[in-house]
Amino acid sequence: MSLTVTTWSLEQTSPSDLVPAAAPGGDVRIVRAEVPSPEFSRFLYASVGGDIRWTDRLSLTYAEWQKLLGRPGVETWVAYDRGTPAGYVELAARGERGDAAEGVVEIVYFGLLPASRGRRIGGHLLSYATARAWDLAERWPGLAPTERVWLHTCSKDGEHAMANYQRRGFRLFDTTVEQEPDVASPGPWPGAERD
Template structure:
Protein backbone atom coordinates (compact mmCIF):
# COMPACT_ATOMS: atom_id res chain seq x y z
CA UNK A 1 0.00 0.00 0.00
CA UNK A 2 1.18 3.55 -0.64
CA UNK A 3 0.26 7.03 0.50
CA UNK A 4 0.63 10.48 -1.07
CA UNK A 5 3.33 12.53 0.67
CA UNK A 6 3.60 16.28 0.19
CA UNK A 7 7.11 17.76 0.37
CA UNK A 8 7.57 21.49 0.82
CA UNK A 9 10.85 23.25 -0.06
CA UNK A 10 11.65 26.42 1.88
CA UNK A 11 14.49 28.94 1.78
CA UNK A 12 16.01 32.09 3.17
CA UNK A 13 18.00 34.25 0.77
CA UNK A 14 19.42 36.74 3.27
CA UNK A 15 20.55 36.62 6.90
CA UNK A 16 17.96 39.37 7.48
CA UNK A 17 15.21 36.80 6.73
CA UNK A 18 15.88 34.99 10.02
CA UNK A 19 13.33 35.73 12.74
CA UNK A 20 14.79 34.18 15.89
CA UNK A 21 12.62 32.45 18.45
CA UNK A 22 12.80 33.28 22.11
CA UNK A 23 15.08 31.11 24.19
CA UNK A 24 13.24 28.40 26.11
CA UNK A 25 13.11 28.41 29.88
CA UNK A 26 15.55 26.21 31.75
CA UNK A 27 19.03 25.01 31.02
CA UNK A 28 19.04 24.48 27.23
CA UNK A 29 22.40 24.69 25.48
CA UNK A 30 23.26 24.25 21.81
CA UNK A 31 26.68 22.84 21.05
CA UNK A 32 28.42 21.92 17.81
CA UNK A 33 29.47 18.27 17.61
CA UNK A 34 32.96 19.14 16.40
CA UNK A 35 34.24 15.58 16.06
CA UNK A 36 32.35 13.63 13.40
CA UNK A 37 30.91 10.58 15.17
CA UNK A 38 28.86 8.09 13.13
CA UNK A 39 27.64 6.46 16.34
CA UNK A 40 26.34 9.71 17.85
CA UNK A 41 24.89 10.96 14.57
CA UNK A 42 23.08 7.68 13.97
CA UNK A 43 21.68 7.87 17.51
CA UNK A 44 20.36 11.40 16.83
CA UNK A 45 18.96 10.38 13.45
CA UNK A 46 17.02 7.41 14.80
CA UNK A 47 15.89 9.10 18.02
CA UNK A 48 14.59 12.19 16.21
CA UNK A 49 13.35 10.63 12.98
CA UNK A 50 12.12 7.26 14.14
CA UNK A 51 8.52 8.28 14.69
CA UNK A 52 8.29 10.29 11.46
CA UNK A 53 9.64 7.53 9.22
CA UNK A 54 13.15 8.70 8.43
CA UNK A 55 14.56 5.72 6.52
CA UNK A 56 17.10 7.02 4.03
CA UNK A 57 20.18 6.61 6.23
CA UNK A 58 19.28 3.42 8.06
CA UNK A 59 21.18 1.24 5.59
CA UNK A 60 24.34 3.34 5.57
CA UNK A 61 27.57 1.72 6.70
CA UNK A 62 29.87 3.22 9.31
CA UNK A 63 32.22 4.38 6.52
CA UNK A 64 29.34 6.07 4.68
CA UNK A 65 28.29 7.91 7.84
CA UNK A 66 31.90 9.00 8.42
CA UNK A 67 32.18 10.26 4.84
CA UNK A 68 28.98 12.34 5.07
CA UNK A 69 29.89 13.82 8.43
CA UNK A 70 33.45 14.60 7.36
CA UNK A 71 32.59 16.60 4.26
CA UNK A 72 33.78 20.22 4.17
CA UNK A 73 30.92 22.42 5.31
CA UNK A 74 29.05 19.64 7.13
CA UNK A 75 28.12 20.51 10.71
CA UNK A 76 25.94 19.03 13.42
CA UNK A 77 24.50 21.22 16.19
CA UNK A 78 22.92 19.51 19.18
CA UNK A 79 20.45 20.94 21.68
CA UNK A 80 20.88 19.68 25.25
CA UNK A 81 18.28 20.07 27.96
CA UNK A 82 20.06 19.80 31.33
CA UNK A 83 22.81 17.73 29.74
CA UNK A 84 20.57 15.34 27.80
CA UNK A 85 20.47 15.45 23.97
CA UNK A 86 17.09 16.91 22.99
CA UNK A 87 17.45 17.34 19.22
CA UNK A 88 19.77 18.35 16.45
CA UNK A 89 20.33 20.17 13.20
CA UNK A 90 22.69 18.84 10.55
CA UNK A 91 23.62 20.93 7.57
CA UNK A 92 25.91 20.83 4.60
CA UNK A 93 27.32 23.57 2.39
CA UNK A 94 26.99 23.28 -1.36
CA UNK A 95 29.57 24.54 -3.86
CA UNK A 96 27.29 27.43 -4.89
CA UNK A 97 27.04 29.17 -1.52
CA UNK A 98 23.87 27.34 -0.52
CA UNK A 99 23.59 25.57 2.82
CA UNK A 100 21.02 22.82 3.19
CA UNK A 101 19.63 21.94 6.58
CA UNK A 102 19.66 18.23 5.82
CA UNK A 103 18.13 17.04 9.11
CA UNK A 104 16.42 18.93 11.89
CA UNK A 105 14.22 17.87 14.76
CA UNK A 106 13.69 17.00 18.39
CA UNK A 107 13.54 13.70 20.21
CA UNK A 108 9.80 13.12 20.89
CA UNK A 109 10.11 13.54 24.68
CA UNK A 110 11.45 17.10 24.15
CA UNK A 111 8.83 18.35 21.71
CA UNK A 112 6.44 21.03 22.89
CA UNK A 113 8.99 22.73 25.19
CA UNK A 114 9.90 25.59 22.82
CA UNK A 115 13.31 24.05 22.15
CA UNK A 116 12.66 23.57 18.41
CA UNK A 117 12.30 27.23 17.53
CA UNK A 118 15.40 28.11 19.50
CA UNK A 119 17.44 25.29 17.94
CA UNK A 120 16.29 26.19 14.43
CA UNK A 121 17.11 29.87 15.01
CA UNK A 122 20.58 28.99 16.24
CA UNK A 123 21.26 26.51 13.42
CA UNK A 124 20.13 28.92 10.71
CA UNK A 125 22.36 31.67 12.15
CA UNK A 126 25.28 29.20 12.07
CA UNK A 127 24.44 28.29 8.46
CA UNK A 128 24.60 31.97 7.53
CA UNK A 129 28.03 32.44 9.15
CA UNK A 130 29.43 29.06 8.08
CA UNK A 131 32.13 30.50 5.79
CA UNK A 132 33.53 32.54 8.68
CA UNK A 133 34.21 29.29 10.58
CA UNK A 134 35.23 27.24 7.55
CA UNK A 135 37.79 29.08 5.42
CA UNK A 136 37.65 28.08 1.78
CA UNK A 137 33.86 27.84 1.61
CA UNK A 138 31.80 30.23 -0.44
CA UNK A 139 29.95 32.79 1.68
CA UNK A 140 26.40 31.61 2.32
CA UNK A 141 23.92 33.04 -0.18
CA UNK A 142 20.97 30.82 0.62
CA UNK A 143 19.82 28.50 3.44
CA UNK A 144 17.24 25.92 2.46
CA UNK A 145 15.48 22.81 3.71
CA UNK A 146 12.54 20.60 3.00
CA UNK A 147 9.82 19.18 5.20
CA UNK A 148 7.00 16.81 4.41
CA UNK A 149 3.54 15.78 5.50
CA UNK A 150 5.04 12.92 7.54
CA UNK A 151 6.92 15.37 9.79
CA UNK A 152 5.58 16.66 13.08
CA UNK A 153 2.49 18.89 13.06
CA UNK A 154 4.46 21.99 14.12
CA UNK A 155 7.40 21.63 11.70
CA UNK A 156 6.10 23.82 8.87
CA UNK A 157 4.87 26.52 11.26
CA UNK A 158 8.31 26.64 12.93
CA UNK A 159 10.05 27.10 9.57
CA UNK A 160 7.66 29.85 8.49
CA UNK A 161 7.96 31.66 11.84
CA UNK A 162 11.76 31.63 11.52
CA UNK A 163 11.50 33.47 8.19
CA UNK A 164 11.65 30.68 5.63
CA UNK A 165 9.65 31.15 2.43
CA UNK A 166 8.07 28.35 0.41
CA UNK A 167 9.51 28.01 -3.09
CA UNK A 168 8.34 24.57 -4.28
CA UNK A 169 5.84 21.84 -3.42
CA UNK A 170 5.83 18.26 -4.70
CA UNK A 171 3.52 15.33 -4.09
CA UNK A 172 4.83 11.78 -4.45
CA UNK A 173 3.38 8.39 -3.75
CA UNK A 174 5.47 6.59 -1.11
CA UNK A 175 5.09 3.07 0.23
CA UNK A 176 3.51 2.76 3.64
CA UNK A 177 6.38 1.60 5.85
CA UNK A 178 6.42 0.84 9.54
CA UNK A 179 7.87 3.47 11.83
CA UNK A 180 11.42 2.31 12.59
CA UNK A 181 11.95 4.12 15.90
CA UNK A 182 15.39 4.19 17.51
CA UNK A 183 14.88 0.46 18.14
CA UNK A 184 12.10 -1.95 17.16
CA UNK A 185 8.88 -1.19 19.01
CA UNK A 186 10.11 2.07 20.56
CA UNK A 187 7.19 4.10 19.23
CA UNK A 188 3.73 2.53 19.47
Protein backbone atom coordinates in the same frame (compact mmCIF):
# COMPACT_ATOMS: atom_id res chain seq x y z
CA MET B 1 1.17 -0.16 0.07
CA SER B 2 2.09 3.46 -0.64
CA LEU B 3 1.82 6.78 1.11
CA THR B 4 1.12 10.16 -0.51
CA VAL B 5 3.82 12.56 0.68
CA THR B 6 3.82 16.31 0.10
CA THR B 7 7.25 17.94 0.30
CA TRP B 8 7.64 21.69 0.75
CA SER B 9 10.96 23.43 0.02
CA LEU B 10 11.65 26.69 1.83
CA GLU B 11 14.46 29.23 1.76
CA GLN B 12 16.02 32.37 3.14
CA THR B 13 18.10 34.57 0.84
CA SER B 14 19.49 37.02 3.38
CA PRO B 15 20.57 36.79 7.04
CA SER B 16 18.00 39.53 7.72
CA ASP B 17 15.23 37.04 6.78
CA LEU B 18 15.82 35.18 10.06
CA VAL B 19 13.22 35.91 12.74
CA PRO B 20 14.71 34.40 15.93
CA ALA B 21 12.56 32.63 18.48
CA ALA B 22 12.86 33.40 22.16
CA ALA B 23 15.11 31.08 24.11
CA PRO B 24 13.21 28.55 26.24
CA GLY B 25 13.45 28.70 29.99
CA GLY B 26 15.71 26.36 31.89
CA ASP B 27 19.11 24.97 31.06
CA VAL B 28 18.96 24.47 27.27
CA ARG B 29 22.30 24.68 25.46
CA ILE B 30 23.20 24.23 21.82
CA VAL B 31 26.62 22.76 21.10
CA ARG B 32 28.38 21.81 17.88
CA ALA B 33 29.44 18.17 17.70
CA GLU B 34 32.85 19.04 16.24
CA VAL B 35 34.13 15.47 15.91
CA PRO B 36 32.18 13.63 13.19
CA SER B 37 30.68 10.56 14.87
CA PRO B 38 28.59 8.07 12.88
CA GLU B 39 27.41 6.46 16.13
CA PHE B 40 26.18 9.73 17.64
CA SER B 41 24.68 11.02 14.40
CA ARG B 42 22.83 7.75 13.81
CA PHE B 43 21.50 7.90 17.39
CA LEU B 44 20.20 11.44 16.81
CA TYR B 45 18.72 10.57 13.40
CA ALA B 46 16.91 7.45 14.66
CA SER B 47 15.77 9.05 17.92
CA VAL B 48 14.38 12.19 16.29
CA GLY B 49 12.98 10.58 13.16
CA GLY B 50 11.91 7.18 14.45
CA ASP B 51 8.27 8.05 15.01
CA ILE B 52 7.90 10.14 11.84
CA ARG B 53 9.27 7.61 9.35
CA TRP B 54 12.78 8.87 8.74
CA THR B 55 14.27 5.81 7.06
CA ASP B 56 16.54 7.07 4.25
CA ARG B 57 19.75 6.79 6.29
CA LEU B 58 18.98 3.69 8.35
CA SER B 59 20.60 1.33 5.83
CA LEU B 60 23.85 3.32 5.55
CA THR B 61 27.07 1.62 6.59
CA TYR B 62 29.45 3.11 9.12
CA ALA B 63 31.76 4.17 6.27
CA GLU B 64 28.88 5.88 4.43
CA TRP B 65 27.92 7.81 7.58
CA GLN B 66 31.56 8.78 8.06
CA LYS B 67 31.83 10.03 4.47
CA LEU B 68 28.66 12.15 4.80
CA LEU B 69 29.72 13.69 8.11
CA GLY B 70 33.32 14.26 7.12
CA ARG B 71 32.68 16.49 4.11
CA PRO B 72 33.78 20.14 4.34
CA GLY B 73 30.91 22.36 5.39
CA VAL B 74 28.92 19.64 7.21
CA GLU B 75 28.07 20.43 10.82
CA THR B 76 25.90 18.86 13.51
CA TRP B 77 24.49 21.14 16.22
CA VAL B 78 22.82 19.49 19.23
CA ALA B 79 20.38 20.99 21.71
CA TYR B 80 20.80 19.69 25.25
CA ASP B 81 18.20 20.06 27.97
CA ARG B 82 19.97 19.79 31.33
CA GLY B 83 22.70 17.68 29.72
CA THR B 84 20.41 15.34 27.79
CA PRO B 85 20.14 15.49 23.97
CA ALA B 86 16.84 17.15 23.04
CA GLY B 87 17.25 17.60 19.28
CA TYR B 88 19.67 18.36 16.50
CA VAL B 89 20.32 20.08 13.20
CA GLU B 90 22.62 18.90 10.42
CA LEU B 91 23.90 21.60 8.06
CA ALA B 92 25.62 20.99 4.72
CA ALA B 93 27.13 23.39 2.23
CA ARG B 94 25.38 22.13 -0.93
CA GLY B 95 22.63 22.78 -3.42
CA GLU B 96 19.28 21.07 -3.93
CA ARG B 97 20.74 18.20 -5.95
CA GLY B 98 23.52 17.49 -3.46
CA ASP B 99 26.09 19.43 -5.48
CA ALA B 100 28.55 21.79 -3.85
CA ALA B 101 26.69 24.91 -4.94
CA GLU B 102 28.62 28.04 -4.04
CA GLY B 103 27.11 29.97 -1.16
CA VAL B 104 24.24 27.52 -0.55
CA VAL B 105 23.69 25.79 2.81
CA GLU B 106 21.02 23.16 3.34
CA ILE B 107 19.46 22.36 6.69
CA VAL B 108 19.54 18.64 5.91
CA TYR B 109 17.93 17.37 9.12
CA PHE B 110 16.24 19.21 11.96
CA GLY B 111 14.10 17.85 14.75
CA LEU B 112 13.54 17.09 18.38
CA LEU B 113 13.37 13.85 20.30
CA PRO B 114 9.70 13.09 21.08
CA ALA B 115 10.03 13.90 24.80
CA SER B 116 11.38 17.38 23.96
CA ARG B 117 8.64 18.43 21.55
CA GLY B 118 6.18 21.12 22.60
CA ARG B 119 8.61 22.71 25.07
CA ARG B 120 9.74 25.73 22.97
CA ILE B 121 13.11 24.15 22.20
CA GLY B 122 12.45 23.71 18.46
CA GLY B 123 12.10 27.38 17.57
CA HIS B 124 15.22 28.24 19.54
CA LEU B 125 17.25 25.41 17.96
CA LEU B 126 16.08 26.32 14.45
CA SER B 127 16.93 30.00 15.03
CA TYR B 128 20.39 29.17 16.31
CA ALA B 129 21.12 26.67 13.55
CA THR B 130 19.91 29.02 10.81
CA ALA B 131 22.27 31.70 12.12
CA ARG B 132 25.07 29.08 12.01
CA ALA B 133 24.12 28.29 8.39
CA TRP B 134 24.52 31.98 7.57
CA ASP B 135 27.99 32.15 9.15
CA LEU B 136 29.14 28.65 8.07
CA ALA B 137 31.96 29.93 5.83
CA GLU B 138 33.58 31.63 8.84
CA ARG B 139 34.30 28.17 10.27
CA TRP B 140 35.27 26.54 6.96
CA PRO B 141 38.10 28.31 5.10
CA GLY B 142 37.63 27.94 1.37
CA LEU B 143 33.82 27.93 1.41
CA ALA B 144 32.01 30.80 -0.25
CA PRO B 145 30.00 33.06 2.08
CA THR B 146 26.43 31.87 2.47
CA GLU B 147 23.95 33.55 0.12
CA ARG B 148 21.04 31.17 0.58
CA VAL B 149 19.83 28.77 3.28
CA TRP B 150 17.22 26.22 2.29
CA LEU B 151 15.45 23.15 3.67
CA HIS B 152 12.59 20.88 2.98
CA THR B 153 9.87 19.48 5.18
CA CYS B 154 7.14 17.02 4.35
CA SER B 155 3.76 15.80 5.43
CA LYS B 156 5.44 13.01 7.46
CA ASP B 157 7.18 15.56 9.72
CA GLY B 158 5.74 16.91 12.95
CA GLU B 159 2.51 18.88 12.75
CA HIS B 160 4.20 22.14 13.79
CA ALA B 161 7.27 21.87 11.52
CA MET B 162 6.03 24.05 8.64
CA ALA B 163 4.72 26.78 10.96
CA ASN B 164 8.05 26.85 12.84
CA TYR B 165 10.00 27.29 9.58
CA GLN B 166 7.70 30.07 8.40
CA ARG B 167 7.84 31.88 11.76
CA ARG B 168 11.64 31.82 11.50
CA GLY B 169 11.41 33.65 8.14
CA PHE B 170 11.66 30.80 5.64
CA ARG B 171 9.61 31.24 2.43
CA LEU B 172 8.08 28.49 0.33
CA PHE B 173 9.61 28.11 -3.15
CA ASP B 174 8.51 24.62 -4.28
CA THR B 175 5.95 21.92 -3.52
CA THR B 176 5.95 18.33 -4.78
CA VAL B 177 3.61 15.40 -4.20
CA GLU B 178 4.88 11.84 -4.61
CA GLN B 179 3.94 8.31 -3.71
CA GLU B 180 6.39 6.60 -1.35
CA PRO B 181 6.40 3.09 0.08
CA ASP B 182 4.68 3.06 3.47
CA VAL B 183 7.64 1.76 5.45
CA ALA B 184 7.34 1.44 9.19
CA SER B 185 10.28 2.99 11.00
CA PRO B 186 11.75 1.02 13.88
CA GLY B 187 12.24 4.10 16.03
CA PRO B 188 15.51 4.43 17.89
CA TRP B 189 15.56 0.64 18.27
CA PRO B 190 13.10 -2.15 17.40
CA GLY B 191 10.18 -2.25 19.81
CA ALA B 192 10.74 1.27 21.13
CA GLU B 193 7.54 2.81 19.83
CA ARG B 194 5.87 5.19 22.26
CA ASP B 195 2.28 4.59 23.34
